[in-house]
Amino acid sequence: MDGQRRAWLWQRVADGADHRSSAGWAGVVCEVAVDEIDVDAVAISVRSGARVQELVTVSEVWAQELEELQYTLGEGPGVEAFTTGGPVLVAEVHTARGRWPGFADAAGAHGLAAAFSFPLQSGAIRLGVLTLYRGRAGPLATGGLMDAAVLAELATAALLADATGSKRERAQWIREDSSGHYDAFNVATGMLAAQLRISIEEASLRLRAHAFSHNRSLLEVAQEVLRRHLSSDLFRE
Structure with missing residues (x-):
């Protein structure tokens, strides 16, 4: 295209x-x-x-x-x-x-x-x-x-x-090439799935739920998981 x-x-x-x-x-x-x-x-x-x-x-x-x-x-x-x-x-x-x-x-x-x-x-x-x-x-x-x-x-x-972020944050995400956001989110999801021995779908849901409950953007949470600033224990049920 x-x-x-x-x-x-x-x-x-x-x-x-x-x-x-x-x-x-x-x-x-x-x-x-x-x-x-x-x-x-x-x-x-x-x-x-x-x-x-x-x-x-x-x-x-x-x-x-x-x-x-x-x-x-x-x-x-x-x-x-x-x-x-x-x-x-x-x-x-x-x-x-x-x-x-x-x-x-x-x-x-x-x-x-x-x-x-x-x-x-x-x-x-x-x-x-x-x-x-x-x-x-x-x-x-x-x-x-x-x-x-x-x-x-x-x-x-x-x-x-x-599910997360202000209207301004969503506008910023959608105006930019989203590959960086997807990459961070996908890798963080895979890490959580492996560490917690859960499915990719369940790991994705837990990431989004954490972001929503803490009033933070999904990208921020994903990046902190990748940097190991957030322990996988925080995502255990």
């Missing part, structure tokens, strides 16, 4: 979050996706296995209904994207009856013709899914696919930053 296009998308989400506090970071990501990509509705969900653990935000009620179908049936593009860790691009939902027999028929009855899901993940940590819905069949153009991939990164950053 052109670096200017990538930077513009990041800036657009950051500016939107600054001026529309009620929408929140994730909500603005959905708004930008609908504006910039040839789709009709967008949803962001936090998942655990085949079931939606939490519906974070949707661009409209139609997307919520489709997310609820996936939750009820335990199948669909978002479920598959989360499970496999790769994008799931379905240009014609009615042809996916072999993959998702219940969802394909039910979603078709709701007017869904095409769906495109992107996992929200950072390293070994998989948080959820960004799913784009459309009432017209057909693939996404190359530009739309690239924009969706960038917005999935932004949604991941939003979810990681949402």
Whole structure:
């Protein structure tokens, strides 16, 4: 992707979050996706296995209904994207009856013709899914696919930053290249998982919980774990 296009998308989400506090970071990501990509509705969900653990935000009620179908049936593009860790691009939902027999028929009855899901993940940590819905069949153009991939990164950053830090801190994280933040967080998570003999997912949750309960940014806590300024004993249950 052109670096200017990538930077513009990041800036657009950051500016939107600054001026529309009620929408929140994730909500603005959905708004930008609908504006910039040839789709009709967008949803962001936090998942655990085949079931939606939490519906974070949707661009409209139609997307919520489709997310609820996936939750009820335990199948669909978002479920598959989360499970496999790769994008799931379905240009014609009615042809996916072999993959998702219940969802394909039910979603078709709701007017869904095409769906495109992107996992929200950072390293070994998989948080959820960004799913784009459309009432017209057909693939996404190359530009739309690239924009969706960038917005999935932004949604991941939003979810990681949402639990901690002030609005100004979140704006700073999302305006910068987030690789440094991800690297520190991922390495710290891996260290805790190894030291406490727990899963990566559990270590991630404990890091975020510690940051939230002490009113500190996730990046600060991760860096202190790496520098061994915070003992792993602080993260034991």
